[in-house]
Amino acid sequence: MSLNMDKLMYKLKEQIIERLHLKDLKPENIGDDQPLFVEGIGLDSIDALELIVLLQQEYNIKLSNAEDGPRVFHSVRTIADYITANSGALKVTT
Amino acid sequence: MKVYIRSAGNISPQHSLDTDSFFLSRTTTSNNYFKSVEPDYDSFIDSKMIRRMSRIVKMGVTAAITCLKEAHVEIPAAIVTATAYGCLEDSSSFLRRMIEFDEKLLSPTAFIQSTHNTVGAQIALMLKCHNYNNTIVHRGLSFENALTESILLLKEGTRPVLVGAMDEITDDSQAILSRFGLYRKTDNRMGNIAGEGAAFFLLEKDQGKKSLAILKGLHILYKPESNKAIQHSLLEFLKEKETTLDQIGLILTSHTGNKKMDEQDKELMNSVFRNKVTFPFKSLCGDYPTASGFALWMGSVILKEQMAPFWMEHGPQFPLSNILIHHHSGNSHHSFILISES
Amino acid sequence: MSSHTFVAGMGIVSAIGNGLLANLQSLSNEKAGIGKMKFLQSIHSGELPVGEVKFSNGELAAISGLSSQLPRTALLSSIAAYEALLDAGWDKSFSQRTGFISANTVGGMDKTENFFKLFSKNSAAGKLADVVNHECGAVTELVAGQLGIRHFVSTVSTACSSSANAIFTGARMIRAGMIDYALVGGADALTRFTLNGFNTLMILDKELCKPFDENRHGLNLGEGAAYLLLVSENGLNQLGKKPYALVSGYANANDAFHQTASSPEGTGSYLAMKNALDNAGIQPGEIDYINLHGTGTQNNDIAEGTAIQLLFDQSFPKMSSTKAYTGHTLGASGAVEAVYSILAIQQGIIFPNLRLQTPMKEFPFKPVSGFLRNQKIKSVMSNSFGFGGNCTSLIFSAA
Numbered sequence: 001m002s003l004n005m006d007k008l009m010y011k012l013k014e015q016i017i018e019r020l021h022l023k024d025l026k027p028e029n030i031g032d033d034q035p036l037f038v039e040g041i042g043l044d045s046i047d048a049l050e051l052i053v054l055l056q057q058e059y060n061i062k063l064s065n066a067e068d069g070p071r072v073f074h075s076v077r078t079i080a081d082y083i084t085a086n087s088g089a090l091k092v093t094t
Numbered sequence: 095m096k097v098y099i100r101s102a103g104n105i106s107p108q109h110s111l112d113t114d115s116f117f118l119s120r121t122t123t124s125n126n127y128f129k130s131v132e133p134d135y136d137s138f139i140d141s142k143m144i145r146r147m148s149r150i151v152k153m154g155v156t157a158a159i160t161c162l163k164e165a166h167v168e169i170p171a172a173i174v175t176a177t178a179y180g181c182l183e184d185s186s187s188f189l190r191r192m193i194e195f196d197e198k199l200l201s202p203t204a205f206i207q208s209t210h211n212t213v214g215a216q217i218a219l220m221l222k223c224h225n226y227n228n229t230i231v232h233r234g235l236s237f238e239n240a241l242t243e244s245i246l247l248l249k250e251g252t253r254p255v256l257v258g259a260m261d262e263i264t265d266d267s268q269a270i271l272s273r274f275g276l277y278r279k280t281d282n283r284m285g286n287i288a289g290e291g292a293a294f295f296l297l298e299k300d301q302g303k304k305s306l307a308i309l310k311g312l313h314i315l316y317k318p319e320s321n322k323a324i325q326h327s328l329l330e331f332l333k334e335k336e337t338t339l340d341q342i343g344l345i346l347t348s349h350t351g352n353k354k355m356d357e358q359d360k361e362l363m364n365s366v367f368r369n370k371v372t373f374p375f376k377s378l379c380g381d382y383p384t385a386s387g388f389a390l391w392m393g394s395v396i397l398k399e400q401m402a403p404f405w406m407e408h409g410p411q412f413p414l415s416n417i418l419i420h421h422h423s424g425n426s427h428h429s430f431i432l433i434s435e436s
Numbered sequence: 437m438s439s440h441t442f443v444a445g446m447g448i449v450s451a452i453g454n455g456l457l458a459n460l461q462s463l464s465n466e467k468a469g470i471g472k473m474k475f476l477q478s479i480h481s482g483e484l485p486v487g488e489v490k491f492s493n494g495e496l497a498a499i500s501g502l503s504s505q506l507p508r509t510a511l512l513s514s515i516a517a518y519e520a521l522l523d524a525g526w527d528k529s530f531s532q533r534t535g536f537i538s539a540n541t542v543g544g545m546d547k548t549e550n551f552f553k554l555f556s557k558n559s560a561a562g563k564l565a566d567v568v569n570h571e572c573g574a575v576t577e578l579v580a581g582q583l584g585i586r587h588f589v590s591t592v593s594t595a596c597s598s599s600a601n602a603i604f605t606g607a608r609m610i611r612a613g614m615i616d617y618a619l620v621g622g623a624d625a626l627t628r629f630t631l632n633g634f635n636t637l638m639i640l641d642k643e644l645c646k647p648f649d650e651n652r653h654g655l656n657l658g659e660g661a662a663y664l665l666l667v668s669e670n671g672l673n674q675l676g677k678k679p680y681a682l683v684s685g686y687a688n689a690n691d692a693f694h695q696t697a698s699s700p701e702g703t704g705s706y707l708a709m710k711n712a713l714d715n716a717g718i719q720p721g722e723i724d725y726i727n728l729h730g731t732g733t734q735n736n737d738i739a740e741g742t743a744i745q746l747l748f749d750q751s752f753p754k755m756s757s758t759k760a761y762t763g764h765t766l767g768a769s770g771a772v773e774a775v776y777s778i779l780a781i782q783q784g785i786i787f788p789n790l791r792l793q794t795p796m797k798e799f800p801f802k803p804v805s806g807f808l809r810n811q812k813i814k815s816v817m818s819n820s821f822g823f824g825g826n827c828t829s830l831i832f833s834a835a
Contacts, residue, residue, distance in 0.1 A: 021145035053201040205633035210593035215824025218690040232591040233573035239590040269559040
């Protein structure tokens with residue numbers, strides 16, 4: 001499980017970098033628990049919306065209430081937790 | 095009131111971000127489109143802001159910053175932007191996804207960046223400028239109408255005014271506009287080519303320590319009734335500006351090599367412009383509705399340097415006091431811009 | 437520069453009616469025009485309510501005299517612009533002293549959407565007639581051509597503040613003595629492009645919007661067109677008409693905070709309102725009614741309210757958002773709400789902020805919740821704020 005979790009978090013970091021055009025960052029530069037917004041990586045509300053679409057497209061998970069965003073998108077780990085909790089059998093392809 | 099062009103910043107198919115390079119060498123294209131020579135934007139724009147910007151936004155913001163820096167102005171009293179087509183790349187991208195994914199799973203960034211005032215807004219955001227900000231989107235007269243507004247703002251005491259024009263070529267726009275027969279076939283060296291660019295100017299009421307040129311007058315002509323009317327209109331304009339044809343040493347024309355489009359110039363070429371030194375500025379920047387921004391920049395730097403670009407054959411004589419720009423886009427949008435040495 | 441700018445004519449088409457009278461009637465009957473999509477074809481039709489103008493393109497074409505193949509925005513624009521000229525008694529012989537400054541946000545996008553359906557798969561496909569009027573300026577020119585105005589024609593596009601900016605652009609030209617007549621305003625038809633765009637921002641309410649309500653969940657999109665004929669004193673004398681109102685002040689400011697969101701403290705909104713008061717030479721206490729931007733999003737209403745609280749201190753004017761009637765008509769909204777603001781002055785009425793149940797707890801003031809008659813209204817402020825931090829306030833006063 002923890003191996004899967006690590007893989008998932010790495011994959012998420014790659015996807016976040018690509019989706020949000022964070023070309024100065026590498027997956028290694030993003031801490032698992034580092035806050036993604038404002039004081040951390042510095043993402044903003046538009047990024048939050050992009051992340052909602054990312055979850056939907058890549059993981060088929062719908063975050064219908066935008067107000068859950070800050071909690072779910074706090075860090076890569078919280079996103080990974082949310083994915084794990086909301087999808088049945090998780091398959092990570094790297 | 096005199097209107098001074100204090101400084102300018104220009105990204106175009108020429109090496110125009112650096113005036114020296116523009117005077118030294120000329121770029122050409124064998125395609126039927128002419129894209130901008132773009133700098134490394136990372137040295138102009140913060141990495142947090144640049145990541146969402148499409149080409150037109152990067153060109154516009156960089157031209158604006160360059161213009162402000164040159165005049166040592168941090169915050170202009172007004173920002174007026176002009177674009178005919180707006181942010182085509184982002185519009186196309188959102189539209190394509192919307193159709194492809196049948197209105198599902200769309201992401202917001204392209205939509206957000208697609209509004210016509212994006213460049214003006216991003217400049218304000220970068221500068222933290224809370225002042226006046228407006229965007230004019232009126233086809234071949236977008237820039238001219240923005241200039242008109244800027245001059246009124248100066249008269250009201252709002253100064254300095256940052257005014258700029260920008261449009262971009264995208265794969266979609268090139269495919270569509272080509273189908274209208276606007277551009278030459280690729281195997282033909284003659285004829286019209288698509289262009290793009292972003293040109294910004296800082297306008298002031300006084301000369302300050304230095305300025306590029308004086309914007310002596312602007313005359314707009316929408317849907318002239320005939321070629322004769324264009325000519326009549328020009329002569330009236332010059333009379334009003336107390337400038338004779340003899341005092342104009344260079345005329346920048348909108349001549350493109352496309353027979354149908356150049357029809358508009360014919361009357362002028364055979365009469366008023368006859369025996370004058372003319373140069374077809376769209377051969378340098380391509381044809382696009384806000385190309386008058388490029389022409390105003392080119393005229394201004396020639397007046398400032400009192401020198402013709404080295405590559406220009408049959409250039410004007412110096413000292414050069416006045417340059418006239420005749421911009422027209424399609425058959426219905428004409429303008430005359432008169433600039434003089436400051 | 438000190439010469440007055442008068443409003444001599446008005447025209448409007450919106451979700452609550454075609455024409456001034458129909459709009460006034462719906463306003464006073466507290467009848468909103470927002471509901472299920474009928475004309476716009478979208479997969480969201482069952483889910484997202486909108487404020488549609490209740491006519492098909494064919495019907496709009498018949499009313500406007502334009503072709504039904506043209507962008508819907510042009511059809512709407514033509515109808516409202518013509519009404520404003522007719523209302524003022526403007527004559528074609530004045531065209532050499534007339535400017536037409538119109539706003540819209542996506543030009544002929546409805547037709548471009550059709551074009552792209554085919555074009556996106558094959559770049560040689562799609563009817564060129566569907567993209568020939570794509571540009572915002574093309575929509576303006578279609579109407580300018582029909583009205584016979586070509587002395588000065590321009591198009592403004594600053595997202596949701598577009599037509600408010602078109603209004604002050606015309607007022608400025610009259611103040612400067614450049615023209616005697618300025619037909620100003622804007623139009624926007626609903627398109628799938630804008631509907632889906634706003635939907636990605638997750639700010640569309642699935643129910644009818646509730647601006648300035650504690651339990652608001654976003655905005656409803658609308659469509660429409662509205663125009664004012666602004667005139668100089670010369671122009672007014674020539675028309676021999678009693679004006680509706682004066683354009684007494686205006687200002688534009690930028691929030692410079694974020695591409696789409698307003699700053700929580702409403703910096704841009706505050707500056708626009710404050711500078712418009714200065715431009716009009718009046719005090720906050722002299723404003724009798726504010727037509728709020730009031731979209732119904734969390735973000736807008738808190739920012740706008742915070743700015744109002746700061747600027748008007750404890751003497752809050754009556755206020756309401758008429759977007760609860762019409763939906764947010766984007767590029768048309770500044771002009772639609774200018775027309776309502778001027779009707780408020782002329783008729784001595786104030787429109788309710790429909791569906792207000794629980795006023796926002798952050799503020800000591802609350803919008804008007806019932807229709808008010810017999811009001812003495814000297815000056816009205818109309819707010820329009822948009823993407824890109826673009827904030828505009830207009831002030832109209834009794835002439």
